[in-house]
Amino acid sequence: MAFEMGPETRQVQGTWDVTTYRYKIEGKGMKLLCDAMKEKKIRGIRCNECRTVYVPGPTFCRKCHIDIDEVVEVKDTGEVGTFAVLMADMRGNPVDTERVSAQIKLDGADTWLGGTIEGIDWHDVKIGMRVKAVWADNPEGKLSDIDHFEPA
């Protein structure tokens, strides 16, 4: 790689594609959720001590710092915890159609699940609004099996 000589400062082009990683992730709670989604159901893990229901379920409770494994099913209905209206794609380019990105507190869960809301003008979306999951016709056991949420 050749140096570009400036009057005072030299610039050299470099890249920073550091390396590839082989990440290990905790798959248990995600598998539990994805397996449930094949049946159009949503399952998480409850802490026996503080009764917090996590979806997706971790293997330990953040608050009680103990192993947890009690599987619980939560509803596919819930309320909007918070939302944003996406007027650009993930790289910041403007889009023609706005999308509502929301965090949904499902009935029976203590955590929020991310999803989009359709079937309503985004001006009318409100925090606390009741919504229901709209499932893919043929769920395959992946997070996109919940196609979107719509007002319930």
Place this chain on the structure above:
Amino acid sequence: MERKVAIIGQAQTKHSEDIGMPRERMLFELVKGLFGQFGITRHDIDTFVLCSNDFQVGRTISNVFEDTPVGAYMKDETKVEADGVWAVTYATTRILSGIYDTALVVANSLGGSEFRPYLIMDYQLNPTYDRQLGFLNELSTAALQARSYMDKYGMTDAQLDMIAARLLRNAAKNPNALQAKADATPGYVAGSDYLYEPLRKLHCYPFTDGACALLLASAEKAKDLTDNPVWIAGMGDSIESYYVGERDLFRSRSTRLAAERAYKMAGISDPMGQIDVAEVSTKFAHQEPIICEALGLFEEGSGGEVADKGLSEIDGEMPVSPSGGGLGAYPFSAAGAICVAECFRQLTGSAGDAQVANAGAAVAHGQDGFCAQHNAVIVLSKEEG
């Protein structure tokens, strides 16, 4: 130091090439095990000091994924990037501030299974010069350092092999070590392939998955929790120029300065006489004499003679790295914390087959950067002082 700080407990993973579980699970089990030794919970910890590196974890702000497994949810938490020895230093100063009475240090990396340490180290190279050359990396610079010491002081390849063989034998006495051989001989080391001559594979640290946790407390709290505290008597730190061409590679001036600071704080005027055992972060066998000499444990340039006479053996005059040190296991970030933990095991008489007789004072060392650019030293003692 007006306030006194003690290490009261340690826990380590069984270091391996592949820990076989996610980082979060590894840390959760490690910390739960340590808490279990004392019957405490995360709510007994006033401040959490983590040590991991974004490049090695492969995610920016690496600690955000480590907080919940170590029990830091909604707690006071901070992070150090370089090495676990600095995390111990940081935790100590936080307790010295008077604001905290207990601190948990947790350091980890998955250098065996998740990333390639040499590739990551390449990105520490200066991109406008060193990286462009195409013949510098962590290993080749270490080989330059090895040659520099060996030539300056007449240390032979066979003596370098003796250092590595001793460390591999020590590692065999350490249940957590990864690279070990109970009957390792210099010939065994010499039978491993050259990577960058004069360095052979068995002169080098193994790529390691592992973690180390240390529990620190103020004097009052330490006495509540244990009858066997190990006191932090002194700390020191020093860094050299980044550029290896600006350093004397055959010695470590920064380690010497770090040690002088730590010894002054600890009231040590004669390290050879007052230190009973050392745990030294050596990524490569030749770094052991360089660092030990800078720590004042041996005469400058005596590496070959020390090896010949077995002075640094577990039952020698100045035992160095009874755990096997960096040749036994070198999980980045955790390596220096492990040196502190191994000193703790020595001073509490819990080092098993590697136990040094009558160990009352120890020195732990940690390093970071090419050819140990940055060095930190902690003096530990059974005496509160």
